[in-house]
Amino acid sequence: MRGTTQIKAPAPFPRQARRWAHDNLFGGVANTLLTVVTSLFLVFALYQILRFVFVTAEWEVIEANRRLFFLGRFPVGEEWRIWPPILLVSALAGLTVGLRTRLDLRSTIMMVLWLAVGLTPVFLFFAHGTVGILTAAAVGLAALGYIGARIWLQDSRYVALIGQLVLASWLLTFPLALVLLVGFGGADTSLGIDGVDPSRWGGFHLNILLAVVAIVASFPLGVLLALGRTSSFPVFRVASTIYIELIRGVPLITILLMAWLVLPDFLPSFSVPVLAPSGLDDIELVYRVMVALTLFSAAYVAEIVRGGLQAVPRGQIEAAQALGMSTARILALIVLPQALRAVIPALVGQFISLFKDTSLVFIVGLTEMLRAGRAVAQGQIEFSGREMEVLLFVGLVFWIVAFSMSRLSQQLERNLGVGER
Amino acid sequence: MRTRWLLIGIGLLAAILAIAAVACGDDDDDDDNGDTPANGEEPANGAQVGDTLGDVVARGELVCGVNDAVPGFGFLEADGTSSGFDVDFCRALAAAVLGDADAVEYVILTAAARFEALSSGQIDVLIRNTTWTLSRDADLKATFATTTFYDGQGMMVRVADGISSIDDMAGTTVCVLQGTTTELNLADRFASGGLDYTPLTFEENGPLEAAFTAEACDGWTSDKSQLAARRFAYAEADGGPESLVILDETFSKEPLGPVTRDGDTQWSDIVNWVVIGMITADEKGITSQNLADFVADPGNAETARLLGVSFEGGEIFDSNLGIDADFMQDVIGQVGNYDEVYTKNIEPLGIPRAGTLNASWLNGGLIYAPPTR
Numbered sequence: 001m002r003g004t005t006q007i008k009a010p011a012p013f014p015r016q017a018r019r020w021a022h023d024n025l026f027g028g029v030a031n032t033l034l035t036v037v038t039s040l041f042l043v044f045a046l047y048q049i050l051r052f053v054f055v056t057a058e059w060e061v062i063e064a065n066r067r068l069f070f071l072g073r074f075p076v077g078e079e080w081r082i083w084p085p086i087l088l089v090s091a092l093a094g095l096t097v098g099l100r101t102r103l104d105l106r107s108t109i110m111m112v113l114w115l116a117v118g119l120t121p122v123f124l125f126f127a128h129g130t131v132g133i134l135t136a137a138a139v140g141l142a143a144l145g146y147i148g149a150r151i152w153l154q155d156s157r158y159v160a161l162i163g164q165l166v167l168a169s170w171l172l173t174f175p176l177a178l179v180l181l182v183g184f185g186g187a188d189t190s191l192g193i194d195g196v197d198p199s200r201w202g203g204f205h206l207n208i209l210l211a212v213v214a215i216v217a218s219f220p221l222g223v224l225l226a227l228g229r230t231s232s233f234p235v236f237r238v239a240s241t242i243y244i245e246l247i248r249g250v251p252l253i254t255i256l257l258m259a260w261l262v263l264p265d266f267l268p269s270f271s272v273p274v275l276a277p278s279g280l281d282d283i284e285l286v287y288r289v290m291v292a293l294t295l296f297s298a299a300y301v302a303e304i305v306r307g308g309l310q311a312v313p314r315g316q317i318e319a320a321q322a323l324g325m326s327t328a329r330i331l332a333l334i335v336l337p338q339a340l341r342a343v344i345p346a347l348v349g350q351f352i353s354l355f356k357d358t359s360l361v362f363i364v365g366l367t368e369m370l371r372a373g374r375a376v377a378q379g380q381i382e383f384s385g386r387e388m389e390v391l392l393f394v395g396l397v398f399w400i401v402a403f404s405m406s407r408l409s410q411q412l413e414r415n416l417g418v419g420e421r
Numbered sequence: 422m423r424t425r426w427l428l429i430g431i432g433l434l435a436a437i438l439a440i441a442a443v444a445c446g447d448d449d450d451d452d453d454n455g456d457t458p459a460n461g462e463e464p465a466n467g468a469q470v471g472d473t474l475g476d477v478v479a480r481g482e483l484v485c486g487v488n489d490a491v492p493g494f495g496f497l498e499a500d501g502t503s504s505g506f507d508v509d510f511c512r513a514l515a516a517a518v519l520g521d522a523d524a525v526e527y528v529i530l531t532a533a534a535r536f537e538a539l540s541s542g543q544i545d546v547l548i549r550n551t552t553w554t555l556s557r558d559a560d561l562k563a564t565f566a567t568t569t570f571y572d573g574q575g576m577m578v579r580v581a582d583g584i585s586s587i588d589d590m591a592g593t594t595v596c597v598l599q600g601t602t603t604e605l606n607l608a609d610r611f612a613s614g615g616l617d618y619t620p621l622t623f624e625e626n627g628p629l630e631a632a633f634t635a636e637a638c639d640g641w642t643s644d645k646s647q648l649a650a651r652r653f654a655y656a657e658a659d660g661g662p663e664s665l666v667i668l669d670e671t672f673s674k675e676p677l678g679p680v681t682r683d684g685d686t687q688w689s690d691i692v693n694w695v696v697i698g699m700i701t702a703d704e705k706g707i708t709s710q711n712l713a714d715f716v717a718d719p720g721n722a723e724t725a726r727l728l729g730v731s732f733e734g735g736e737i738f739d740s741n742l743g744i745d746a747d748f749m750q751d752v753i754g755q756v757g758n759y760d761e762v763y764t765k766n767i768e769p770l771g772i773p774r775a776g777t778l779n780a781s782w783l784n785g786g787l788i789y790a791p792p793t794r
Contacts, residue, residue, distance in 0.1 A: 065499045073501040073527075199526055202501065257534075261541045365529045365538070367489070372497065375489040375529075378626050379496025381770060384654035385634065387627030 052388070059125070061386040062393050065376045066126050069393070072202015072367040081196065082205060083134050085177035087141055092173065094142035095166050098149025099159070100415070115139075174212065198286040202367035204397060206286075210368075211355040214293035218354070219347075221294065222301025223340075227331070229302065230309050240302070247299035253363055259292035260285060260364040289361055297354045304346045308339030341416050348409035352402045359398075370394050473545050473681070473688035474518065474743055482524050485511035486544035489529045490626075492650045493770040494550050494570075503527045506766040507548040510569060510679060510696065513756040514546060517695045517748040522755035532601075536561045539682060546692055547680040550644075552602065562683040566693040567700070569678045569759075570767075571778035571787050573671035574606050575645035577652060580666050582639060587670050591616040596629050596638040598622070606673040607642050626651075634659050644675055646772060653771035662771070691742050698749040700790035701727055702758035704781060709757045716750060727793045728753075738794075759788065 025035045062069070071079065119139065127135040153162055183195025201209065228240030247255075267281040312335050320330045340347075362371030373390035376383055477483050487508055488495035495505040503511075512522040528544050539547045540562060550572075551557075553565040576595075578584045584593075587610060597604050599622040611618050621638045623629040630651060633641045641648065645667060652665045679696065681689045702708070705724055707715050712728075719725035725732030729747030739746050756762065760781075763774050780786025 068497060068499055068501055071501060073497070073503075076500050076502075197526070199528070200501075261537055261543065264541075362529075363531065363534070365531075365534070367497070367501075367529060371489070371529075374625070374627070375497045378490035379488075379492055380499075381492035381650055381654045384492065384651060385627070385630045385656065387631065 053392075057389050057392075058386060059389055061376060061380075061383040061389050063125050064383075065372075065380075068203060068372045068376060069369055069397075070203045071205055072369075072372050073200050074202055074205065075196060075200055078196050081180040084180060085173055087134070087138055088169070088173055088176065090138040091141040091145045092166060092169055094145025094147075095149050095153075096145075096170075098146040099154060099163055099166065174216070177209075198284040199366075201286055203372055204369040206361070206366060206368045207355070207358045207398075208401075210286075210290060210293055210358040210361065211351075213290045214297050214354055214358075215351050217290075217294040218297035218301050221298040223305050223336070225298060225302035226305035226309060229306055244299045244302050247296060248303070252293075252296055252357055252360060255292045255296055256289060256360060256364050259288040263288055285364060286366065289364060289366065293354065293358070297350065300350050301347065304343050304350060305339060307346070308341075308343035309335060311342050312338050344409055344413055344416070348405060352405050355402060355405070356398060369397065471685065473685050474691065477518055477545055481519065482526050483511065483515040483518060484526045484528060484543070484545045485514070486528050486530045486535055486538055486547040486549055487511060488549045491550055491647070492654075493646070493766050493772075495548075503529075504766075506570065506762060507550060507677075509756055509762045509766060510548050511546070513699060513752045513762075514679075514692060514695050516751040516755045517698075518691065518744055520745075520751050522751075536563060539563065539680060542682075545681075545688070548678075550677050551680050552675045553678060554602075557680075564681045564683050564689045566679040566681070566689065567696045567790075568676040568787075569696055570646070570676075572644045572646050572675035572677055573778075574603055574642060574673035574675065575648055575671055576668045577641045577643075577648045577665055578639060578668065579636075579660075580664055584639070584668070586668060587611075587672070588614055588616065590618060590640060592618065593639040594619040594621055594637070595640040595642055596621045596623065596633050597642050598626070598629065599624055602673070603643060610672040645671060646767070646770070649772045650770040687743050691744060694740070694742060695748070695752060697790045698727060698752060698793070699757075699759040699762065700781075700788055701793055702749065702753050703760040703788075704783065704790060707753055707758060708761055709754055712750065712753050723793055 026032045071082070074082075122135065123132060153159060156162065181196055181201070182198065225240045225244060228236040229244065231237050231240075264281045264283075267283070269281045271280070316334055316338075317330055320334050325333075359368055359370040361368050362374075367375070373394045374387075377385070377387040377390045485508075487503055487505075489497050489503070491505070491507075493505055495503065495507045498504050508527070511525050511527065515525045516522040528538065530538055530544075530547070530549055535547055535549055535551065536557070538544050547563075550570075552572075553568065557563050558565060576587060576590070578590075584590055590611075595607060595618055597607050597620055604620065604622065607620065621632060623632065626643075626647075629641070632638060634656075641651075643651075648667050652662050652667060655662050655665055679692050681692050701723075705715075705727070707724065707728075715724060716728055716730055719728060719730055719732050722732050722735075725735075726738040727749050729737060729745065729750065731737050737746055742748075745751075757765070760774070763779065767779075768774070774780055774786075775784065778787045780788065782789040
């Protein structure tokens with residue numbers, strides 16, 4: 001686009017297109033050949049894929065096992081525990097977007113179109129009966145939150161207060177989800193509610209749960225490790241370096257297997273109320289896996305954050321010191337905000353990779369979504385050989401979430417003005 | 422500066438030594454625990470051989486290692502529950518020990534992790550289509566109970582290829598799972614016949630089936646029960662079951678059964694005699710349907726001993742297994758006898774019991790129960 005072409009007056013469309021094609025696709029014999037071969041291959045591949053998706057594939061395997069995909073071995077009759085957090089998250093997501101952004105008409109229409117395209121198959125194939133009603137309720141709450149925030153809240157006098165309320169609700173979502181799952185205060189007491197055995201958690205629900213815990217917990221741990229590694233105190237520096245290098249040098253599968261088979265032998269058997277009533281060496285496998293994923297991810301987060309810390313000019317710290325600011329204040333107000341802002345893309349990359357890594361927990365016997373799918377295609381005789389459909393579906397679901405995370409981070413970067421300096 | 426580093430080094434060394442000391446201390450405890458067979462003080466730590474029965478009763482739940490991807494033997498239903506032939510033996514064991522066939526926590530295991538999970542105490546019993554072999558029994562410190570299913574390796578080919586025995590298969594390509602005894606047996610069989618062949622290996626059954634369907638290989642070798650199941654489900658679009666034939670020859674022995682840890686004889690006996698009890702019930706024609714009749718009137722002394730009831734006013738037979746004398750009533754009532762379990766799980770795969778190795782010895786098969794007395 002730079003150089004001579006931009007100066008010329010734009011040619012009429014057909015000639016422009018022909019010129020573009022000539023310049024980029026058919027300049028010379030070799031290029032023409034390459035273009036023809038590549039497009040033939042692309043057309044062939046596209047034809048094969050479309051033929052598989054719409055003709056050959058038998059998608060009943062997905063529809064018949066949708067519970068297994070999303071909940072794994074979760075006990076029948078306990079599904080109600082899943083829905084309150086989902087509904088809450090939907091409403092909060094709508095409110096947050098509505099409060100933060102001022103979408104123009106065009107992007108609103110685009111968003112509605114995307115939602116329609118995305119949700120139609122969901123309602124056609126998955127969300128029947130109660131699940132359908134609840135899914136519709138979730139979508140409705142998100143829309144209500146968004147529209148409500150746009151119309152009434154955004155220009156209200158209490159917008160700051162409402163923003164803080166929404167933030168607090170976000171922070172409360174996860175504890176709520178967890179309390180609904182594991183129960184509270186012991187079932188035998190009058191106030192307590194019963195929980196679901198963690199070894200029965202599964203499906204995509206488990207992938208999300210593991211990813212959320214590991215991301216939320218590994219971020220502060222990683223920041224601490226990064227600070228430790230750049231610290232001038234040798235004790236912190238050596239300990240952080242050893243930790244990071246040790247964890248980064250070991251495959252995740254090894255760490256998971258150790259959390260499963262070896263860790264119980266090293267933990268003492270004294271009991272901790274609520275967490276491990278019958279001894280630390282008897283902590284549920286799912287919790288051990290959460291810790292393993294967190295520890296693993298923290299080492300990578302630490303190195304990413306260290307990169308950001310080093311990008312903050314030394315002069316700023318010296319200037320702050322000259323102003324008499326304490327080390328903690330310098331870190332919290334000057335260094336970390338800039339360092340973290342600079343590494344958002346790399347951090348999100350790490351978190352997306354962590355989210356996908358949660359499918360490795362099948363190795364310790366947890367039925368996450370991918371494992372549930374493989375089990376269906378191999379174990380249910382009526383769906384024997386339906387591996388391809390299962391893999392495509394699981395891939396699509398993972399892609400949707402990973403892509404959403406990526407878009408969210410881009411939005412965050414835009415809001416924070418990263419890359420504009 | 423140097424002294425500071427020295428101090429740090431010493432500190433780290435001390436920390437490592439402290440951790441090692443704590444770990445060793447744990448080991449000592451473990452050994453003690455293993456030496457006291459009756460109701461160890463620390464039932465929570467399951468990593469040691471010890472009182473598995475006590476652990477199961479204290480927990481109120483049996484932890485059973487199973488498969489989730491073998492049709493008919495161990496697989497996941499659409500609602501997330503485990504089902505199959507192996508799973509029913511888990512249920513039988515839970516019924517015998519706890520009186521409730523549903524009091525089972527299933528741990529899904531890969532082939533690679535199953536013995537590790539058993540020896541480290543993550544599971545009480547392994548019932549996951551596991552072949553009884555010498556090295557597993559001796560090296561892996563496992564104890565095998567009575568065989569529940571006699572399988573064997575076979576070869577499936579397309580009818581159209583006109584192959585009628587392995588000896589017709591010189592120069593063919595054979596699809597097989599990688600790193601399994603199946604692959605080794607295949608090599609042995611073709612070498613002994615002086616036949617050359619090309620193995621096409623796969624990590625899992627899904628891609629293997631796709632390759633076979635696409636005619637990338639002439640033969641598919643696996644356990645015969647699995648071949649029969651896959652043949653039974655072969656898509657009509659690809660020719661249906663009639664287009665495939667499983668050759669008569671069986672070129673390996675695969676006795677499958679429950680596995681426990683070495684060193685806990687009481688628990689191994691219980692697992693063994695639950696299986697034997699189900700076979701005995703089959704021999705005597707006691708089913709979940711007519712159980713009540715037999716409990717009311719056993720008809721003979723051995724049936725009375727099996728069901729733990731009095732025969733003609735005599736004393737109730739106590740096996741001293743450590744569980745209720747009438748444990749087989751729970752097993753048969755809640756799960757069924759051997760034949761019921763077989764009929765429910767294996768016959769839908771297109772493998773009838775009659776005429777196979779898994780028929781009762783009374784009908785010329787190998788399923789045989791030692792006497793209950």
